[in-house]
Amino acid sequence: xxxxxxxxxxxxxxxxxxxxxxxxxxxxxxxxxxxxxxxxxxxxxxxxxxxxxxxxxxxxxxxxxxxxxxxxxxxxxxxxxxxxxxxxxxxxxxxxxxxxxxxxxxxxxxxxxxxxxxxxxxxxxxxxxxxxxxxxxxxxxxxxxxx
Amino acid sequence: xxxxxxxxxxxxxxxxxxxxxxxxxxxxxxxxxxxxxxxxxxxxxxxxxxxxxxxxxxxxxxxxxxxxxxxxxxxxxxxxxxxxxxxxxxxxxxxxxxxxxxxxxxxxxxxxxxxxxxxxxxxxxxxxxxxxxxxxxxxxxxxxxxx
DNA sequence: TTACTTCTTTATAATCATTATAATTAGTTT
DNA sequence: AAACTAATTATAATGATTATAAAGAAGTAA
Numbered sequence: 001x002x003x004x005x006x007x008x009x010x011x012x013x014x015x016x017x018x019x020x021x022x023x024x025x026x027x028x029x030x031x032x033x034x035x036x037x038x039x040x041x042x043x044x045x046x047x048x049x050x051x052x053x054x055x056x057x058x059x060x061x062x063x064x065x066x067x068x069x070x071x072x073x074x075x076x077x078x079x080x081x082x083x084x085x086x087x088x089x090x091x092x093x094x095x096x097x098x099x100x101x102x103x104x105x106x107x108x109x110x111x112x113x114x115x116x117x118x119x120x121x122x123x124x125x126x127x128x129x130x131x132x133x134x135x136x137x138x139x140x141x142x143x144x145x146x147x
Numbered sequence: 148x149x150x151x152x153x154x155x156x157x158x159x160x161x162x163x164x165x166x167x168x169x170x171x172x173x174x175x176x177x178x179x180x181x182x183x184x185x186x187x188x189x190x191x192x193x194x195x196x197x198x199x200x201x202x203x204x205x206x207x208x209x210x211x212x213x214x215x216x217x218x219x220x221x222x223x224x225x226x227x228x229x230x231x232x233x234x235x236x237x238x239x240x241x242x243x244x245x246x247x248x249x250x251x252x253x254x255x256x257x258x259x260x261x262x263x264x265x266x267x268x269x270x271x272x273x274x275x276x277x278x279x280x281x282x283x284x285x286x287x288x289x290x291x292x293x294x
Numbered sequence: 295t296t297a298c299t300t301c302t303t304t305a306t307a308a309t310c311a312t313t314a315t316a317a318t319t320a321g322t323t324t
Numbered sequence: 325a326a327a328c329t330a331a332t333t334a335t336a337a338t339g340a341t342t343a344t345a346a347a348g349a350a351g352t353a354a
Contacts, residue, residue, distance in 0.1 A: 019301065019350055040340080055304045060341065062302095076223050080312085081340060094264045097273060105267045110277075113254055117241045117279045120252045125281040126244060130257075132264040134272040166321050166330065187311080202333045207312065209331090227341085228311060301350075308343070319332070324325100 005032045005088065009071050016069055023047075023054055027062050028071070028086075037075060037083040037093075037102050075102075077131075096136035103136070152179050152235065156218050163216055170194075170201055174209050175218070175233075184222060184230040184240075184249050222249075224278075243283035250283070 009028050010020055018024075026047050031038070038046070044059045063084055066072035075083040077095070083102070091104040114125045156175050157167055165171075173194050178185070185193070191206045210231055213219035222230040224242070230249070238251040261272045 021302065053304070058303055074225060076225050078221060078223050092264070094268050094270050096270065103268045103270070105264050107260055107263055113277070114279055116254055117239070117252050118281065121241050121250045122284040123241050123243065123250070123279070123281040124287055125279055128277065128279040130260070130275065130277045132261055132272055132275040134265065134270040137269040140271055168331065200333070205332055303348070314337070
């Protein structure tokens, strides 16, 4: 199935005139197969073995390319670096306050909230962002210390 | 009414053993009276006239003190710097994709989403974060260009 | 294939928000 | 007012991200 995602993504890129380089292929593949939501640096380090000469700038550049193509979403939390998430279908994130783990969960879109917000403020609404915070089962069970 | 907020905030701080300095007073006052959700640098610049010798570090230090005391919330969006919001009662934000304006709106808490997330993922839920994005009336009316 | 154009990568330096450090100053309590 | 301690200041350090310029590779057309 991740095969399909990758193929679709490559088609999307080609259609918007973006060249498929080995680095782009690898970054996409890593993002799709990744359960975690990696930072740019994590991607860089993960691909170091296969691309010893790749520059960090390449990772950042291509994450921006993917974001502009709608393939990838950038997640900005309080901490220092952004995380990147391959866009599949709509899902939200729940984040552990202790270990930082991010888990996906599905929920129908919050159209009702969008409507209310639009009505009250006069904005034309495009999208929304929702995250839930808490403690993951592992941290709740073990006596894990806060990060 | 902002008088009340300020007084309450000062009491809260004193109770947790935090000294009230002129700088802290001024930063709090500015945050409370501010309609926008300023960055640390904006606060720094706004108080430059009254505190010509104040250091940026003081602004950051005190924003952290306020955040730890629960008086201030830090908002991290995609852009480079955090914004700070004096916590009054629960509200959400709607943000203009074009000019970046942030407007408050009220909506009952999303307990139902929290419950679902908790049930599906096994997390203990503490809180959530929600933002709505769109185009503000001014940008929709004028031919304003995207930022 | 060859040559050509354009986009991409690389290496490096620059930027900019935020934090750490150490010395000085100022709140608070007695 | 004296003393104790926390806060401020000035400055340097850190660390993520972006800009730049030169070298390399994709796509294209002959």
